Amino acid sequence: MNILDQIVAHKQKEVAERKSLYPTKLLEKSIYFETQPVSLKKYLLRPDKTGIIAEFKRKSPSKGMINPYVSVERTSVGYMQAGASALSILTDAQFFGGKNEDLTVARKFNFCPILRKDFTIDEYQITEAKSIGADAILLIAAILSPTQIKTLAAFAKSLLLEVLLEVHDKEELDRSITPEVDAIGVNNRNLKDFTVDITLSKELSAAIPSQFVKVSESGISQAETVIELKSYGYQGFLMGETFMKNSRSEKACAEFIEKVQSLTVSVNLNK
Numbered sequence: 001m002n003i004l005d006q007i008v009a010h011k012q013k014e015v016a017e018r019k020s021l022y023p024t025k026l027l028e029k030s031i032y033f034e035t036q037p038v039s040l041k042k043y044l045l046r047p048d049k050t051g052i053i054a055e056f057k058r059k060s061p062s063k064g065m066i067n068p069y070v071s072v073e074r075t076s077v078g079y080m081q082a083g084a085s086a087l088s089i090l091t092d093a094q095f096f097g098g099k100n101e102d103l104t105v106a107r108k109f110n111f112c113p114i115l116r117k118d119f120t121i122d123e124y125q126i127t128e129a130k131s132i133g134a135d136a137i138l139l140i141a142a143i144l145s146p147t148q149i150k151t152l153a154a155f156a157k158s159l160l161l162e163v164l165l166e167v168h169d170k171e172e173l174d175r176s177i178t179p180e181v182d183a184i185g186v187n188n189r190n191l192k193d194f195t196v197d198i199t200l201s202k203e204l205s206a207a208i209p210s211q212f213v214k215v216s217e218s219g220i221s222q223a224e225t226v227i228e229l230k231s232y233g234y235q236g237f238l239m240g241e242t243f244m245k246n247s248r249s250e251k252a253c254a255e256f257i258e259k260v261q262s263l264t265v266s267v268n269l270n271k
């Protein structure tokens, strides 16, 4: 079984367990059902920001342990102070070392949009995302049918959550695209074998209709890459490891963003 199949098999069990432990009715009592979410889309389009979605990720199947003891409070606040446009918080425990509480902590200390990064296969997880204070959820085309994507995205919208749809090739993009989603993320990492190739974002950019915000995901480590991807129409850049592999992830993020900003100034001067 490839890793993606293993994750989905585990998720199915986990969701079934959670459903009986914390029924939907209980989740709906959360205060976050009464608060207005912050739009990820809007923040990514703000001209005063760089479009970086900074991710909090302790470990991953591809890299193993990255930064197991790091503080979510310090990192998330630091990411936002560094000028990130949004946060992505991995809540999967088994494969990424995350938990729902990480997102709740980030929510408590930040006003920015927060993407709940998990492997969503069931409406229950969307209610859960809302209940912990998320503003947006991820749907991964590789693990969902087109009908599931449409239904799950519509359900997210009904809870005023935005949807980032992740694709890894043209075929996935063509079959999964639906007006219910807000942004399309091209994952440069192949989730089946972990190879990373940024050219994928460049190749797929023209095939993404302009009504969707374009996000390039994974494997970005150079400020120059962000500038290049911007010229291909990308407005969002999802970055985890480049920041998280440093003991002071927020400092790495601040330095990266400064570099992007100074390169942006020189690109504009040369126009």
Ligand SMILES: O=P(O)(O)OC[C@@H](O)[C@@H](O)c1c[nH]c2ccccc12
Binding pocket: 055, 057, 117, 118, 140, 166, 187, 217, 218, 219, 220, 238, 239, 240, 241, 242
């Ligand atoms: O750490 P990186 O290479 O900067 O990648 C971040 C993010 O794109 C990656 O964590 C990711 C993209 N899609 C996912 C789906 C599930 C879990 C994780 C991911």
